[in-house]
Amino acid sequence: MPIVFGMEKTDPQKLRRGWTTGACATAAVKAALDALWGQGAPARVTITLPRGETPDFLIYDLITGDNWAEAAVVKDAGDDPDVTHGAVIRARVAPAKPGQGVFFVAGDGVGTVTKPGLPIPVGQPAINPVPRQMIKGVVHEAAATYVQSADVIVTISVEDGAALAEKTWNPRLGIKGGLSILGTTGIVRPFSCSAWIASIHRGIDVARAEGLTHVAGCTGATSEKVVQGLFDLSDGAMLDMGDFAGGMLKYLARNPIDRVTIGGGIGKLTKLAQGARDLHSGRSQVDFDVLADWLEDPEVDNMNTALQVFEKHGEVMSSMVAEKAREQAIQILRGAPISVDIVVIDRKGEIIAQAQ
Incomplete structure (x- = not known):
């Protein structure tokens, strides 16, 4: 019927x-x-x-x-x-x-x-x-x-x-x-991830066809604006990554571009640092036990947000998150010849850590 x-x-x-x-x-x-x-x-x-x-x-x-x-x-x-x-x-x-x-x-x-x-x-x-x-x-x-x-x-x-x-x-x-x-x-299909990830793929295809050597994916508008200005990137170099860090990096592994920068807030990049591929709040969470071990601070286990942890540990935490997020990104790329930068940004649009 x-x-x-x-x-x-x-x-x-x-x-x-x-x-x-x-x-x-x-x-x-x-x-x-x-x-x-x-x-x-x-x-x-x-x-x-x-x-x-x-x-x-x-x-x-x-x-x-x-x-x-x-x-x-x-x-x-x-x-x-x-x-x-x-x-x-x-x-x-x-x-x-x-x-x-x-x-x-x-x-x-x-x-x-x-x-x-x-x-x-x-x-x-x-x-x-x-x-x-x-x-x-x-x-x-x-x-x-x-x-x-x-x-x-x-x-x-x-x-x-x-x-x-x-x-x-x-x-x-x-x-x-x-x-x-x-x-x-x-x-x-309602709230399907496939359409968004497909648009990321097309962005990478266009960037490669134009001969771009540096692209960036960010979790939101604030981080995108900061990263684009920091590296003087064209609009075509800015991939609409959103929460789909894994989807972007997996496609780049098969279709390399010389350099990729990932920008975002402390919460989402903490999840990437801990191995999450999808950074959406409904599909991944910060593991505070792991954060407590990283920072050697048992009190972190009782905190509610990554921002709360950052307010206590500041640059020590943000630098650690940047480095570990970069390590995770490199793992997803599986040996592809791509250099990776991480830029961690606060809600005011200030850079609080970088790893490159």
């Missing part, structure tokens, strides 16, 4: 999944083709995702012209805090020249790739490979059903996409003018 868009039945205790921009664009293309070649305007369409799921999408809007049709789908990201949740994704289809195949165009709100290193060549619309394959699939399916040529111009647009893109990593990746049409499975 198809999954009805926005109406998937789930356990009330579980978070509701949603659909990627790529899945929404594919559904819009299918509806537009049905309107252009078929009979009437479909209220809903069903598509097949890469893993075989068959979600059903409500068509938000559909208009037709002499030799074109355009359909829109409202993205439902489920319970994920996705910046594109509620975005209107439109697809316009029109005949292309014979032999042209499926030709993609970036409409309003969809970005264009301007830097090498991404899975789409420079100058192309920022529509990723899997959404392209999904869209080509529905074009060929519809062409066979309606006995039409599969030479089709597909223009994808997103209402207010340029403004939404400013809240994403696209500007740093060199994607100009709007959002990317993304998705490898078609499904948005």
Whole structure:
């Protein structure tokens, strides 16, 4: 039975999944083709995702012209805090020249790739490979059903996409003018780490393609600003690491850049120093027993935060954390030829320790 868009039945205790921009664009293309070649305007369409799921999408809007049709789908990201949740994704289809195949165009709100290193060549619309394959699939399916040529111009647009893109990593990746049409499975899983880690990977790919020799990953905006200024790094050198130190370092181990700097506050870098790969408060905690042993102070075992320990032990603790965090980072890199710096920063943006 198809999954009805926005109406998937789930356990009330579980978070509701949603659909990627790529899945929404594919559904819009299918509806537009049905309107252009078929009979009437479909209220809903069903598509097949890469893993075989068959979600059903409500068509938000559909208009037709002499030799074109355009359909829109409202993205439902489920319970994920996705910046594109509620975005209107439109697809316009029109005949292309014979032999042209499926030709993609970036409409309003969809970005264009301007830097090498991404899975789409420079100058192309920022529509990723899997959404392209999904869209080509529905074009060929519809062409066979309606006995039409599969030479089709597909223009994808997103209402207010340029403004939404400013809240994403696209500007740093060199994607100009709007959002990317993304998705490898078609499904948005709430609070999934995979999308964030994938964006870190793309940042590393772009940095390598541009020949950068020094990149940095930081746990937050304050540490990022300090580290960028300290080393005079370009925006393209700043990887959106967040809590995913392990994800960044593992990818760098396979795709080396000469030097990486990790910046962050005392709490998160203490967790890295103790071997955590994911620094999120819900997925790793500071081990105060270990800190007490490091500092030879049994009172530390009864403290509540790394900051509280720092307030007592100051530079001794922060320097120790920096050195041990660097050691852990080097371990994750598994011998890759990368030099590692650690910069520990307080809440005021002051550097309290470095290891390099």
